[in-house]
Amino acid sequence: MKDFDAVLRNRLVVREEAGLLRALRQAVAPIDFTSNDYIGLARSPALFAAIEQKLNQIPSPLNGATGSRLLSGNAPYTEAVEATLARIFFGDAALIFQSGYAANVSVLSAMPQRGDTILCDELVHASIKDGMRLSLAKHHNFRHNDLQDLEERLQRATGQVFIVVESIYSMDGDTCPLEPLVALAERYGAFIILDEAHSTGVMGEGGSGLAVALGMHDKIAVRIYTFGKAMGIHGACVVGTHSVVEYLVNFARPFIYTTALPPHSIAAIDCAFAYMQEHGAPLQQALRDTIGYFVQQVQDLPHVSGNNSAIQTALYPGNAYVRQVAREWQAAGLDVRPILSPTVPAGAERMRICLHTFNTREEIDLLARCLRVLPAAGP
Numbered sequence: 001m002k003d004f005d006a007v008l009r010n011r012l013v014v015r016e017e018a019g020l021l022r023a024l025r026q027a028v029a030p031i032d033f034t035s036n037d038y039i040g041l042a043r044s045p046a047l048f049a050a051i052e053q054k055l056n057q058i059p060s061p062l063n064g065a066t067g068s069r070l071l072s073g074n075a076p077y078t079e080a081v082e083a084t085l086a087r088i089f090f091g092d093a094a095l096i097f098q099s100g101y102a103a104n105v106s107v108l109s110a111m112p113q114r115g116d117t118i119l120c121d122e123l124v125h126a127s128i129k130d131g132m133r134l135s136l137a138k139h140h141n142f143r144h145n146d147l148q149d150l151e152e153r154l155q156r157a158t159g160q161v162f163i164v165v166e167s168i169y170s171m172d173g174d175t176c177p178l179e180p181l182v183a184l185a186e187r188y189g190a191f192i193i194l195d196e197a198h199s200t201g202v203m204g205e206g207g208s209g210l211a212v213a214l215g216m217h218d219k220i221a222v223r224i225y226t227f228g229k230a231m232g233i234h235g236a237c238v239v240g241t242h243s244v245v246e247y248l249v250n251f252a253r254p255f256i257y258t259t260a261l262p263p264h265s266i267a268a269i270d271c272a273f274a275y276m277q278e279h280g281a282p283l284q285q286a287l288r289d290t291i292g293y294f295v296q297q298v299q300d301l302p303h304v305s306g307n308n309s310a311i312q313t314a315l316y317p318g319n320a321y322v323r324q325v326a327r328e329w330q331a332a333g334l335d336v337r338p339i340l341s342p343t344v345p346a347g348a349e350r351m352r353i354c355l356h357t358f359n360t361r362e363e364i365d366l367l368a369r370c371l372r373v374l375p376a377a378g379p
């Protein structure tokens with residue numbers, strides 16, 4: 001036992017010496033520029049009350065699902081909520097997962113087969129990368145949002161080709177060029193898998209995401225929506241044809257071999273989307289206003305992304321430098337975290353800033369002042 005501990009300790013020391021040791025922390029400062037609660041649903045008392053009320057209305061309530069969806073863990077309520085999700089996301093069918101991580105690992109590990117090729121944007125989320133590692137298909141990155149590089153790879157790809165992209169990228173906050181991407185995929189007979197984690201809730205009617213907002217949902221083979229970000233709750237769903245859902249029920253190991261979500265989570269999903277049907281448009285507008293105000297304050301700063309999403313970045317190259325910036329901002333009252341390499345490529349270390357409907361103008365002014373104070377080009 002002691003020896004095993006020493007092995008683990010050695011590896012942790014290596015991490016620590018590289019300045020990369022992770023640790024669980026509470027909020028580091030009072031002003032939230034870190035959470036994914038973009039439109040404030042996680043902290044909404046009205047949504048909390050709606051979920052509580054719904055839980056009391058569920059016929060024959062249970063504390064837990066009691067088993068996998070394929071055994072005792074299925075319920076009419078879960079299927080009814082999936083039917084609602086399918087309607088919201090304009091799909092034939094939807095399948096709920098415990099998390100976006102489980103959904104992505106499921107889709108990527110189960111769908112592409114030996115002999116197939118997965119081409120994914122180099123900046124896709126770790127859950128997509130982990131799913132690809134479990135797949136027997138070949139997989140290659142293409143340069144971020146670079147359709148020319150993608151096309152060159154499409155020309156060389158063998159078997160059925162899957163293109164994997166995100167609607168809004170989690171580290172850069174930029175948007176995937178979905179319309180030309182769909183045209184390119186169609187030319188090469190490739191299927192698109194689209195992760196809508198950061199657009200669920202913030203875009204599209206009722207929070208239905210980018211593909212629906214652009215009317216392109218029918219052109220995407222598989223869409224993944226997550227509920228732990230703008231929806232303020234937890235879980236995810238995969239949307240596609242009935243065959244997509246039936247296939248996952250049969251082949252997706254993270255779906256099959258795990259206890260289903262409890263009724264509480266299903267009620268939360270139900271209520272969060274009902275809430276969005278009613279309040280989604282003004283919340284999305286409030287977020288656009290916050291983003292617009294932030295961009296206005298920082299438009300002369302070349303190290304700040306200033307894009308049109310809730311995720312903004314400010315580059316401070318070098319792990320030591322970006323950590324120093326984070327400490328100073330945190331001391332000023334901002335809950336912000338540095339993104340270090342190798343999570344992002346060396347030289348692209350950055351402060352990641354999440355904007356919210358509840359961030360006041362004064363808070364954004366303070367953030368803008370912090371962005372101005374420190375030198376932008378290296379320590």
Ligand SMILES: Cc1ncc(COP(=O)(O)O)c(C=O)c1O
Pocket residue numbers: 099100101102104125127166170195197198226227228235236
């Ligand atoms: C693009 C993307 N996909 C998937 C996930 C995973 O979603 P979840 O937190 O629901 O597991 C995340 C979360 O960080 C993400 O950013």
